[in-house]
Amino acid sequence: MRLFDTAAQEVLDLRPRHPGEVSIYVCGPTVYDVPHVGHGRFTLVWDVLRRWLHFRGFNVRFVSNITDVDDKIIQRAEREGVSESAVATRFEEVWWSSMAQLGVLRPSVAPRATEWIDSMIELIETLMARGVAYPLGDGIYFDVSAVADYGLLALQPLESLRAGARVDARRDKRSPLDFALWKFAKPGEPQWTASFGAGRPGWHTECVVMSLGLLGEGFDLHCGGLDLAFPHHENERAQAVALGRPFARRWAHNGFVMSGGEKMSKSLGNFTSLTDLLERTDPRAYRLLVIRSHYRSPLDVNTETIADAERSVARLDALARRFLLPRLAGDGVVDPVAAWAPEVENFVQEVTRLLDDDLNTPAAVAALFDGVATANSLADQGDSSAETWAHAVATLFGALGLSLVGDEEPLPSEVADLVVRRDEARARRDWSEADRIRSELESRGWIVEDSSQGTKVRRR
RNA sequence: GGCGGCGUGGCCGAGUGGUUAGGCAGGGGCCUGCAAAGCCCCGUACUCCGGUUCGAAUCCGGACGCCGCCUCCA
The missing domain is CATH 3.40.50.620 (HUPs)
Known part of the structure; x- marks a missing residue:
C-alpha cells in the first residue's frame, strides 16, 4: 500500500x-x-x-x-x-x-x-x-x-x-x-x-x-x-x-x-449539513460520489453531482437484483478473499493495484463499472461465469464500504394487489389494462419491470 | 506578500509521450406486447502561447483563469 x-x-x-x-x-x-x-x-x-x-x-x-x-x-x-x-x-x-x-x-x-x-x-x-x-x-x-x-x-x-x-x-x-x-x-x-x-x-x-x-x-x-x-x-x-x-x-x-x-465551511456559511443531505439522499450515493473522485482532490457536492451518483448507484443495484447479490458492507467489514475464481483474477488484481496506489478509487470505480458491464454481458450470452463476475464486483465494492442492494422490500398490500392484477391482465394479453396498472403504480412512486417471474416493482 | 494545488468532451471525473478511462446525460440499434433493466454502437476532449520530440493533452518555459493554506475550520 x-x-x-x-x-x-x-x-x-x-x-x-x-x-x-x-x-x-x-x-x-x-x-x-x-x-x-x-x-x-x-x-x-x-x-x-x-x-x-x-x-x-x-x-x-x-x-x-x-x-x-x-x-x-x-x-x-x-x-x-x-x-x-x-x-x-x-x-x-x-x-x-x-x-x-x-x-x-x-x-x-x-x-x-x-x-x-x-x-x-x-x-x-x-x-x-x-x-x-x-x-x-x-x-x-x-x-x-x-x-x-x-x-x-x-x-x-x-x-x-x-x-x-x-x-x-x-x-x-x-x-x-x-x-x-x-x-x-x-x-x-x-x-x-x-x-x-x-x-x-x-x-x-x-x-x-x-x-x-x-x-x-x-x-x-x-x-x-x-x-x-x-x-x-x-x-x-x-x-x-x-x-x-x-x-x-x-x-x-x-x-x-x-x-x-x-x-465549504461553517465559517463561510456556505455549508450543507450532512443531516440534511442524509434525509433526502441514499447515503450510498454520497459514498459513491466520494470514491468517484480522488481523496486529495476538491469535490463539489451539489444536487446535480448527488443526483448523478444516485443514478450510478441504481445501475449497481440493478446488478444486485439480477444476480441476487447479498448486501456486504454497512455495519460490517468485508474480509480478505483467500482465492478468486480464475476468470476474475486479473480483474481483481487490477482493481487492487489501483487501490493500493494512493487509494486511486476513481480509477478503481471505473474498472468496477467495467466489471458490471462484463457480468451483464456474459449473463446476456448465457455464460455461467457471469455470476462469478457479479460477485467479484459486489465484493470489491463491499470492501470499499458500498453495499449493492438488490433485495426486494415487502410491498404495501394495495401495491401487491395491483401487481397481481397486472399479472392477470398480462396473462390474458389485456395490454391496455396492464399499461393502466403500470401507470398507476408509477404514479405511486414505483418502478415497474416485467420479468419471467411476472411484474416486479421497486421504489423510485 | 510567502507557499501549495488545479484548469480534460454537455456535466462529473481518471490517466498515459504515440493505441477505449469510467459514470451520468444525449443519439442510434438489439431485446420487450409496449416499457423497464440489460447489451451493442456513437461524441473524438484535454485553458492559451511558445519550446523539446518523428510524435505532447501527457515533458519544459511563459501567459491567463480558478482554488487552498499562512486565523477557527474536516
Missing part, C-alpha cells in the same frame, strides 16, 4: 511500524453543531482506507476522537442557556447517528478530550519544565521556536510563516505562531485544576495525548482534512517533537468539499 505523505510530499510505501498492523489516528469533530458534508467526506475517505486495509489483510487499529471541550461549545451553551456537556452530548449523538447512516465504521476507540485532561496537564507540565511552554495572562503557550523544523506540514519554514501571519492584536506572545496549550478559566466556564492554573486545554494538545496514549509512539498514519495540516497537525507534531517522542510516521490529508467553487 502506498499513500501520499503530506510531510514528504510524495507517494510512499506505508511500511507499518508492526508488519501486518496499521495504526491510524483521524482527527474527529468538535461537537458544537450538526456535521456538514465536509465531515461526511473525511469520514468516508478514511473509512474507505480503513476498510481497504482490512480487506488487504492488515489488522487496523483506528482511533478517532471527539472534541467535547472547546470555545464553540462554550459559546453555544451560553447562547442556549444549557450546560457545555449537554451541548457536547447532544451533537455527539447526532454525529454517531450520521456516521451510522453513512455506513462509516465506528472507530476502534473514540476518546473524548475531557477523558484525557490529566494526561494533557502532565504533558503541559513537562513542556514547561523543558522551557518550551510559557505562561501569559490568559493561558500557557507553546514556543514554536523550540522546534527546528516547525513548518514541515505547512511546507514553509518558520520565518516564512511568521512573515505571513496576519496581524495579531496580541503582542505578548513570543511569536505570533505560538499557540495555547491551556486556557485559564473565566468564571462559569468548564475548568480543571492544574499546577499552572485552573482552565481547559487548547485544541492542539488533546490529539497528541490521545494518539500517543492509544496508539503509542511512532504510530503509522495521522489523517484529517487538508485544513488541519496547518496549524493543527503542525502543532501536534511540534509538541511531540519538543517532548522527544516519535509521532506519526505518515500524514495523509483529504481535499475539501466545495460549494460553488469555494471551500
Whole structure:
C-alpha cells in the first residue's frame, strides 16, 4: 500500500511500524453543531482506507476522537442557556447517528478530550519544565521556536510563516505562531485544576495525548482534512517533537468539499449539513460520489453531482437484483478473499493495484463499472461465469464500504394487489389494462419491470 | 506578500509521450406486447502561447483563469 505523505510530499510505501498492523489516528469533530458534508467526506475517505486495509489483510487499529471541550461549545451553551456537556452530548449523538447512516465504521476507540485532561496537564507540565511552554495572562503557550523544523506540514519554514501571519492584536506572545496549550478559566466556564492554573486545554494538545496514549509512539498514519495540516497537525507534531517522542510516521490529508467553487465551511456559511443531505439522499450515493473522485482532490457536492451518483448507484443495484447479490458492507467489514475464481483474477488484481496506489478509487470505480458491464454481458450470452463476475464486483465494492442492494422490500398490500392484477391482465394479453396498472403504480412512486417471474416493482 | 494545488468532451471525473478511462446525460440499434433493466454502437476532449520530440493533452518555459493554506475550520 502506498499513500501520499503530506510531510514528504510524495507517494510512499506505508511500511507499518508492526508488519501486518496499521495504526491510524483521524482527527474527529468538535461537537458544537450538526456535521456538514465536509465531515461526511473525511469520514468516508478514511473509512474507505480503513476498510481497504482490512480487506488487504492488515489488522487496523483506528482511533478517532471527539472534541467535547472547546470555545464553540462554550459559546453555544451560553447562547442556549444549557450546560457545555449537554451541548457536547447532544451533537455527539447526532454525529454517531450520521456516521451510522453513512455506513462509516465506528472507530476502534473514540476518546473524548475531557477523558484525557490529566494526561494533557502532565504533558503541559513537562513542556514547561523543558522551557518550551510559557505562561501569559490568559493561558500557557507553546514556543514554536523550540522546534527546528516547525513548518514541515505547512511546507514553509518558520520565518516564512511568521512573515505571513496576519496581524495579531496580541503582542505578548513570543511569536505570533505560538499557540495555547491551556486556557485559564473565566468564571462559569468548564475548568480543571492544574499546577499552572485552573482552565481547559487548547485544541492542539488533546490529539497528541490521545494518539500517543492509544496508539503509542511512532504510530503509522495521522489523517484529517487538508485544513488541519496547518496549524493543527503542525502543532501536534511540534509538541511531540519538543517532548522527544516519535509521532506519526505518515500524514495523509483529504481535499475539501466545495460549494460553488469555494471551500465549504461553517465559517463561510456556505455549508450543507450532512443531516440534511442524509434525509433526502441514499447515503450510498454520497459514498459513491466520494470514491468517484480522488481523496486529495476538491469535490463539489451539489444536487446535480448527488443526483448523478444516485443514478450510478441504481445501475449497481440493478446488478444486485439480477444476480441476487447479498448486501456486504454497512455495519460490517468485508474480509480478505483467500482465492478468486480464475476468470476474475486479473480483474481483481487490477482493481487492487489501483487501490493500493494512493487509494486511486476513481480509477478503481471505473474498472468496477467495467466489471458490471462484463457480468451483464456474459449473463446476456448465457455464460455461467457471469455470476462469478457479479460477485467479484459486489465484493470489491463491499470492501470499499458500498453495499449493492438488490433485495426486494415487502410491498404495501394495495401495491401487491395491483401487481397481481397486472399479472392477470398480462396473462390474458389485456395490454391496455396492464399499461393502466403500470401507470398507476408509477404514479405511486414505483418502478415497474416485467420479468419471467411476472411484474416486479421497486421504489423510485 | 510567502507557499501549495488545479484548469480534460454537455456535466462529473481518471490517466498515459504515440493505441477505449469510467459514470451520468444525449443519439442510434438489439431485446420487450409496449416499457423497464440489460447489451451493442456513437461524441473524438484535454485553458492559451511558445519550446523539446518523428510524435505532447501527457515533458519544459511563459501567459491567463480558478482554488487552498499562512486565523477557527474536516
